[in-house]
Amino acid sequence: MSHEIDKRGGLRQGSGRKKGSGKFGEPTRVMRIPHSKVTAIQAWLNLSSNKNSTDVLDGTVPKVGLGLDKSNKDFSGFGWYLPANDVSFIELPLYSHKVVAGFPSPADDYVEERLDLNEKLIHNKEATFLLVVQGDSMQNIGIKDGDTLIVDRSLEPRDGKIVIAALDGELTVKRLSMKSTGTWLVPENDDYPPILVREESDIVIWGVVTSAISQF
Amino acid sequence: MSHEIDKRGGLRQGSGRKKGSGKFGEPTRVMRIPHSKVTAIQAWLNLSSNKNSTDVLDGTVPKVGLGLDKSNKDFSGFGWYLPANDVSFIELPLYSHKVVAGFPSPADDYVEERLDLNEKLIHNKEATFLLVVQGDSMQNIGIKDGDTLIVDRSLEPRDGKIVIAALDGELTVKRLSMKSTGTWLVPENDDYPPILVREESDIVIWGVVTSAISQF
DNA sequence: ACTATGAAAAGTGTTACATAAATCAAATGA
């Protein structure tokens, strides 16, 4: 005769571990990572899974209607932070065009203003990094191959802004365009087509380009 | 009777794919990554897979991710402006906390080296000044109305350099061209003609343009 | 009512596996 089977457990609704209860709070997937970056990525993952960390960027994180999920919140991780060195100050004379119509010398009274390039170009040094452009997809607005971009990740990506976007694992610089037709990443070069950002697209906005520097 | 077995191949020394011939140039391991960070990490790995480069400013555009859907032909690649500590990170196979500090993080503690834009852009502080462009005569090389130019008076104006020239009392930015036909000030805009600098012209070269800055 | 027990559902790190790509040497062909 059959002895009593333990009736504990059994199929029941709502049992089991809850989704999102892991240390990342979201689903995961496996990726192959080169050894030299394993430690760095682990550190980053630990950083962002640390809830009480005083993330400088909290609160200034862009919210975009890009079909992005809450992954937006974790902007904290990437980009090389190269804040301006606050020790060294170089003040430069700035001549307005009308003034230099004459022949002033840098030492004379025609100097209207002196400024520090760091102050002029970097407004939020903790959230600013630089990168170098390769490619010509933005040449119409003067961003050329080899130019250095100053990127501020604390600025909200708005319609019309030049943004750095990681789309399906590739970094691009494009103009963000939010139309009734959807959200687009628009090159400034007629040889390249605009890219429609679909709902299911895997996209992360890394920051807003505030300046482009060409060196001759 | 046994027919002839193909004798091609067979065990041999040194055959096969070489170690380090993958896109990362080093061994890899699998890691579990939260979905929200997959794109960012992919982008970062693509950026950093410029193996042989020790050039601080260089960066190569990633090739194809194998098996990955990389439909996006339209791209502008980037090179990072790599700070010194990142070079160390690449060259030294250490996993100390110091090295991980090269990994981008919003926390100030993780920034080892700060970049000074003044140092990057200005080489001779005493002889350098800024001015703001008016007009579009140099738009072909990305110098646009409103851009800020960094001008070094200590550099010698040579053929091909972008210079600030005062010609007959008027200040212009042009490319200096010294040909057998004479000395020319050449606009980078087809709507404007090159200007021949005659013997009797009243011309002073104010300096050589080293950088142009566009702000968005 | 309170605790203990065990099944269920999800998380996590690692291994395994199926191709893909790269490389070399023998075989083949010009």
Place this chain on the structure above:
DNA sequence: TCATTTGATTTATGTAACACTTTTCATAGT
């Protein structure tokens, strides 16, 4: 002879599978 083809060999790479672990809930037992 010398270049090309062929196929084995080796490493690379993305994903599936696995062996746990952890969390959660329903029921049993006290």
